[in-house]
Amino acid sequence: MPFALILMFAVGLLRAQESAPARPESAPQDESGGPPADHQQAEVPAALPRGKKLVLLDGNFQLVREYQRQGDRVRYYSVERSAWEEIPASLVDWPATEKAAAEVEAQQKALEEKAKARRTEALVADLADVDKSVEVRPGVFLPDETGFYVVDGDKVFPLAQDKVETHTDKGRVAEKVLTGISVINDKYRLEIDGKRAKARVRSAEPQFYFRPEDGREPRLSLVRVEVKGDKRELMTETKNIVGDQHYKSDDISLQTWDAARGVYRFTIDTMLQPGEYALVETVSEGVAGYVWDFGVEAPREASER
Numbered sequence: 001m002p003f004a005l006i007l008m009f010a011v012g013l014l015r016a017q018e019s020a021p022a023r024p025e026s027a028p029q030d031e032s033g034g035p036p037a038d039h040q041q042a043e044v045p046a047a048l049p050r051g052k053k054l055v056l057l058d059g060n061f062q063l064v065r066e067y068q069r070q071g072d073r074v075r076y077y078s079v080e081r082s083a084w085e086e087i088p089a090s091l092v093d094w095p096a097t098e099k100a101a102a103e104v105e106a107q108q109k110a111l112e113e114k115a116k117a118r119r120t121e122a123l124v125a126d127l128a129d130v131d132k133s134v135e136v137r138p139g140v141f142l143p144d145e146t147g148f149y150v151v152d153g154d155k156v157f158p159l160a161q162d163k164v165e166t167h168t169d170k171g172r173v174a175e176k177v178l179t180g181i182s183v184i185n186d187k188y189r190l191e192i193d194g195k196r197a198k199a200r201v202r203s204a205e206p207q208f209y210f211r212p213e214d215g216r217e218p219r220l221s222l223v224r225v226e227v228k229g230d231k232r233e234l235m236t237e238t239k240n241i242v243g244d245q246h247y248k249s250d251d252i253s254l255q256t257w258d259a260a261r262g263v264y265r266f267t268i269d270t271m272l273q274p275g276e277y278a279l280v281e282t283v284s285e286g287v288a289g290y291v292w293d294f295g296v297e298a299p300r301e302a303s304e305r
């Protein structure tokens with residue numbers, strides 16, 4: 001069938017679906033109580049931020065799920081700490097907070113428009129048996145293969161993983177021996193071999209895309225690592241006598257978006273300084289044993305360009 005006829009058929013089918021009256025009966029469900037798989041796949045979700053900004057007068061901000069202004073106090077739910085907190089309302093830059101909310105609303109509206117257009121494209125792709133990639137920049141597409149990718153300006157390339165090495169903190173061991181106190185928490189250093197990551201990024205505001213092979217929804221954090229000798233220290237881990245783990249690292253705020261079905265997009269709210277970084281995935285056992293690492297290069301001088 002000619003492609004033009006396929007496109008006309010797809011657009012007509014989409015319009016018919018949108019103009020069809022709502023059916024009184026509830027949507028079909030599978031055994032788990034949710035909509036069946038084919039019904040879920042028919043929807044193309046718009047990308048939604050995992051938090052919004054409560055901007056402060058000192059230039060910082062709290063990433064919150066929601067907030068309530070109550071007299072001279074502001075009560076908000078912190079995304080970072082998963083708890084309700086309060087601060088004086090006088091500390092909040094309300095015009096900047098409203099501006100940030102308006103920008104998010106405008107982005108959401110644009111994403112909804114794109115999602116509507118994507119549904120048409122997806123229908124045409126199904127009819128024509130064509131696999132379309134995610135467009136990360138005008139005319140720049142994400143590869144179809146599973147993997148982790150960084151968008152550096154107009155370039156897209158995959159990030160490889162490096163193994164995390166765990167080393168016992170010798171100072172903490174010596175403290176246990178000298179004091180004879182066995183309940184002192186164990187401390188470990190999580191490190192990556194080598195002074196520099198192989199992947200180098202020029203942009204101070206890169207974006208990341210992840211297409212997991214198993215379809216999981218990842219929980220990632222962006223960490224600035226510290227170069228120590230021929231190693232890069234990722235974070236420290238302390239473990240108490242009952243096995244509870246606590247991690248300490250130089251984290252950078254990372255927002256998660258649903259870019260497409262099975263594709264996740266990660267953005268940052270601040271410009272990255274030159275240095276070494278790693279994206280760390282949290283799993284049920286703690287921190288995953290492999291990370292996606294990269295380095296940010298210093299901007300080139302005009303004479304070098």
